[in-house]
Amino acid sequence: MSSIKTFIADFGWPRIIIALFLLSLFVAAPIVGVDLGASIGDVLNRFGQNAIMVLALVPMVQSGCGLNFGLPIGILAGLLGSTITMQLGLTGLTGLLVAILITIVFGVIFGYLYGKLLNNVKGEEMTIAMYVGFSAVMLFSILWLVLPFNKADLVMGYAGEGLRRSIALEDYWGKLLNNFGQFSIGGTPIPTGLLLFVGLCVFFVYVFMRTRTGTAMTAVGSNPDFARASGVSVERMRTVSTVVSTVLGGIGILAYQQSFGWVQVYDAPLFMAFPAVSALLIGGASVTKASMVNVVLGTFLFQGILTMTPSVINNVLKNELSEVIRIIVTNGMIIYALTRKTKVAK
Amino acid sequence: MRNVKSFVADNIVTLIFLTITIIAIPFSGLSGSYIISNLIDRFARSSFLVFALILPIMAGMGINFAMVLGATAGQIGLIFAVDHNIMGTEGLILATLVGIPLSVGLGWFSGQVLNRARGREMVTGFILGYFMDGIYQFFGLYIMGWLIPIRTAQVMQIDGGGVRNTLALESVRGGLDKIVSLKVGPFSIPVVTFAVIAVLCLFIIWFRRTKLGQDMRAIGQEQGISHAAGINVDRTRILAIVISTVLACIGQIIYLQNLGNMFTYTSQRQAGYYAAAAILVGGATVSKASIKNVFIGVFLVHALYITTPLAGKALFKSAMVGQYMSDFINYGIIASALVLHAWKNKRAADLARAGLRMSAEAQAAAGGVA
Amino acid sequence: MNLRSLVVKITLAVVYLVLAVWAYGAGKGYPLYIDNTDLSKPTMLSVVIDGKSPVRVREGAYTEIMVKGARKHTISLVLPSGAEYRETFRFPAGAQAAEIRVPELAPGSDPVVRPVLPRQDR
Numbered sequence: 001m002s003s004i005k006t007f008i009a010d011f012g013w014p015r016i017i018i019a020l021f022l023l024s025l026f027v028a029a030p031i032v033g034v035d036l037g038a039s040i041g042d043v044l045n046r047f048g049q050n051a052i053m054v055l056a057l058v059p060m061v062q063s064g065c066g067l068n069f070g071l072p073i074g075i076l077a078g079l080l081g082s083t084i085t086m087q088l089g090l091t092g093l094t095g096l097l098v099a100i101l102i103t104i105v106f107g108v109i110f111g112y113l114y115g116k117l118l119n120n121v122k123g124e125e126m127t128i129a130m131y132v133g134f135s136a137v138m139l140f141s142i143l144w145l146v147l148p149f150n151k152a153d154l155v156m157g158y159a160g161e162g163l164r165r166s167i168a169l170e171d172y173w174g175k176l177l178n179n180f181g182q183f184s185i186g187g188t189p190i191p192t193g194l195l196l197f198v199g200l201c202v203f204f205v206y207v208f209m210r211t212r213t214g215t216a217m218t219a220v221g222s223n224p225d226f227a228r229a230s231g232v233s234v235e236r237m238r239t240v241s242t243v244v245s246t247v248l249g250g251i252g253i254l255a256y257q258q259s260f261g262w263v264q265v266y267d268a269p270l271f272m273a274f275p276a277v278s279a280l281l282i283g284g285a286s287v288t289k290a291s292m293v294n295v296v297l298g299t300f301l302f303q304g305i306l307t308m309t310p311s312v313i314n315n316v317l318k319n320e321l322s323e324v325i326r327i328i329v330t331n332g333m334i335i336y337a338l339t340r341k342t343k344v345a346k
Numbered sequence: 347m348r349n350v351k352s353f354v355a356d357n358i359v360t361l362i363f364l365t366i367t368i369i370a371i372p373f374s375g376l377s378g379s380y381i382i383s384n385l386i387d388r389f390a391r392s393s394f395l396v397f398a399l400i401l402p403i404m405a406g407m408g409i410n411f412a413m414v415l416g417a418t419a420g421q422i423g424l425i426f427a428v429d430h431n432i433m434g435t436e437g438l439i440l441a442t443l444v445g446i447p448l449s450v451g452l453g454w455f456s457g458q459v460l461n462r463a464r465g466r467e468m469v470t471g472f473i474l475g476y477f478m479d480g481i482y483q484f485f486g487l488y489i490m491g492w493l494i495p496i497r498t499a500q501v502m503q504i505d506g507g508g509v510r511n512t513l514a515l516e517s518v519r520g521g522l523d524k525i526v527s528l529k530v531g532p533f534s535i536p537v538v539t540f541a542v543i544a545v546l547c548l549f550i551i552w553f554r555r556t557k558l559g560q561d562m563r564a565i566g567q568e569q570g571i572s573h574a575a576g577i578n579v580d581r582t583r584i585l586a587i588v589i590s591t592v593l594a595c596i597g598q599i600i601y602l603q604n605l606g607n608m609f610t611y612t613s614q615r616q617a618g619y620y621a622a623a624a625i626l627v628g629g630a631t632v633s634k635a636s637i638k639n640v641f642i643g644v645f646l647v648h649a650l651y652i653t654t655p656l657a658g659k660a661l662f663k664s665a666m667v668g669q670y671m672s673d674f675i676n677y678g679i680i681a682s683a684l685v686l687h688a689w690k691n692k693r694a695a696d697l698a699r700a701g702l703r704m705s706a707e708a709q710a711a712a713g714g715v716a
Numbered sequence: 717m718n719l720r721s722l723v724v725k726i727t728l729a730v731v732y733l734v735l736a737v738w739a740y741g742a743g744k745g746y747p748l749y750i751d752n753t754d755l756s757k758p759t760m761l762s763v764v765i766d767g768k769s770p771v772r773v774r775e776g777a778y779t780e781i782m783v784k785g786a787r788k789h790t791i792s793l794v795l796p797s798g799a800e801y802r803e804t805f806r807f808p809a810g811a812q813a814a815e816i817r818v819p820e821l822a823p824g825s826d827p828v829v830r831p832v833l834p835r836q837d838r
Binding site: 066069117120121122123124126127128130131132134135138139141142145146162266267274287321323324325326327328330331332334335338339340 | 408459462463465466468469470472473474476477479480481483484487488632658662664666667670671673674677678680681682684685688689691692
Binding site: 427430431432433434435436437439440443517 | 732735736738739740742743744745746782784
């Protein structure tokens with residue numbers, strides 16, 4: 001009995017309520033006439049779309065930089081990757097691989113600068129990260145208009161310059177991962193390639209966090225003074241974690257785009273950090289500690305609610321209520337995590 | 347020479363954006379009198395909101411991004427006044443009377459939350475604003491028109507559910523500005539609005555000298571010592587947020603009576619973004635803010651808002667660039683002010699650590715560079 | 717709680733209530749309909765109530781103008797005859813809405829204000 005109590009205290013009431021809510025949605029779905037098989041397929045697809053962006057938050061949480069509200073910076077690297085590749089006219093697997101390569105290059109550059117910046121503003125990282133992210137998105141909105149993109153299906157038709165708000169990926173590498181080895185079980189399509197790609201990234205981060213660098217990073221996060229005393233450069237580890245986070249954010253948006261079918265530029269990335277942060281926290285992470293289990297569980301729970309609430313509630317009530325629930329769950333979860341007394345690391 | 351250096355270092359954010367404004371004015375192609383009359387109007391409209399941020403900064407809680415809760419309360423008051431068809435100045439008074447108890451409650455709530463998030467008040471307050479958006483949408487779209495009946499057709503959504511997304515405030519428009527409007531040359535000056543702002547300034551000057559105001563400043567300096575000195579730290583911090591939230595409520599009502607229409611579910615968010623940018627560009631930091639910062643900030647931020655979109659449009663020959671430019675400037679002000687301030691703090695801390703080895707002159711010189 | 721703070725609180729509550737009741741009563745807006753549907757002498761009017769910005773009333777129209785408070789108001793307009801009309805009227809107490817018919821306006825005498833039911837057309 002007492003072990004259940006400690007489990008609940010550790011896991012937190014909000015998470016249990018959210019998990020029960022999702023469960024009740026799955027139970028209610030067939031009753032109100034929602035196709036459960038298709039819904040689960042949707043949840044899996046959206047899990048794959050978003051998981052890598054959630055994963056991207058882990059290194060910075062571990063290194064003590066807090067929740068990376070500056071995720072849009074990584075997303076911008078990913079947008080540069082996909083738009084430049086499309087401008088070059090590369091399609092299919094080549095296109096996707098080149099896009100990943102370009103994303104990594106820009107991700108490393110952006111992440112390095114962003115990490116250097118965060119090293120100079122210790123204590124206020126989260127607020128500053130958020131506003132630096134916002135500013136970067138708006139700066140790039142101007143760049144999307146003035147950079148010399150000129151491929152007809154990328155730019156706005158009437159002026160011939162400036163990227164479109166949404167660019168179709170269909171002729172490039174849209175659904176490439178989703179369709180790889182896709183099969184269905186009882187009406188539930190399984191996006192095998194996408195899930196494998198997510199698995200690969202999770203595995204990469206899992207291994208990375210166990211390398212010398214990875215453990216040093218965790219040490220810096222849990223006890224900076226001890227880490228410094230044992231000869232680990234705190235600044236360097238924080239920068240490395242920011243670079244990894246930024247690159248993963250870029251790869252995350254590439255996975256999102258290929259599944260979604262569109263590249264969205266301008267202010268689309270502005271608020272993308274919040275759902276990712278919320279998902280990680282729903283999965284059981286705190287502001288100072290996050291694991292792969294938190295990523296997978298959290299993304300599944302969060303995307304599950306986002307997918308199931310509208311389809312179930314639309315059949316019963318009006319549409320906007322699911323939007324209201326999304327706002328309250330996303331931000332309520334972040335507030336819960338921010339106001340929780342962080343346990344002293346041992 | 348050293349004075350110049352430290353002046354530049356202390357006012358770096360203000361100076362950067364002042365330079366941008368001065369460069370932008372000729373490119374925008376706007377006439378001086380247009381800019382001035384616009385500035386008078388916008389100053390009257392929005393400076394009250396910015397004053398709402400002073401007290402929490404004084405109490406060491408940073409920028410109170412949760413002020414949008416107060417703005418929301420003000421909007422609920424206005425919805426009530428418009429729905430009950432209360433016009434003019436009386437309508438605004440009624441909206442304020444409805445908004446104040448709401449904002450006291452909301453301020454108390456956000457004070458509680460922020461007390462649990464010590465050291466990260468700003469980001470928590472920011473998210474709290476979004477959280478409130480959800481509650482407010484639930485209230486506006488589902489509670490209104492269901493538990494609270496909507497009496498006026500113009501307030502209701504076309505399909506009959508909840509409050510409209512855009513609410514015309516024609517019946518209370520200018521309820522404050524137009525009580526006495528003075529014409530000076532080409533400019534019209536809303537005398538009563540300026541009087542209200544002046545009273546607020548006096549209130550803040552007076553408040554800083556009260557026991558509560560002194561306590562807040564003490565807490566802003568050092569929480570531990572204040573606690574040891576017998577100040578109830580938690581309660582004082584909550585009161586700072588409550589007053590800030592109430593001022594934000596009144597400020598939003600003043601802002602909207604000037605505009606004459608409101609985006610029911612998004613106007614409150616603009617208040618938060620804008621007020622933070624204004625006070626920071628006016629030279630306030632997350633730990634120090636004065637009435638002077640508010641005045642400079644409101645003028646400068648609006649000069650930026652008026653000129654930069656047009657300058658951007660003219661320079662890049664694209665209207666969309668101008669639009670994104672103003673958003674970029676708005677976020678950029680807050681980001682750069684926070685970064686520069688945190689950077690300066692870090693330098694100061696580093697210097698203090700190395701202080702034993704450093705002479706006083708060397709410190710001043712290094713500080714000047716930062 | 718000491719006596720002084722109690723007195724302060726009660727005073728505040730009373731002031732709050734008095735202000736609310738006053739604002740609600742004095743600021744309440746009522747629809748005043750200008751009936752210009754009589755087409756025997758058609759004309760377009762420009763009606764000014766309480767010195768506010770003029771409201772255009774087309775020939776054959778039945779126009780709503782909101783007036784603040786059930787009290788004395790001024791109305792001014794130019795009649796079809798060309799005579800300038802400027803008089804005061806009292807909004808009928810207890811009425812939800814009121815109506816003024818343009819043909820009934822005669823220079824030198826107060827307008828006839830009839831209490832009517834508010835229109836629910838919007």
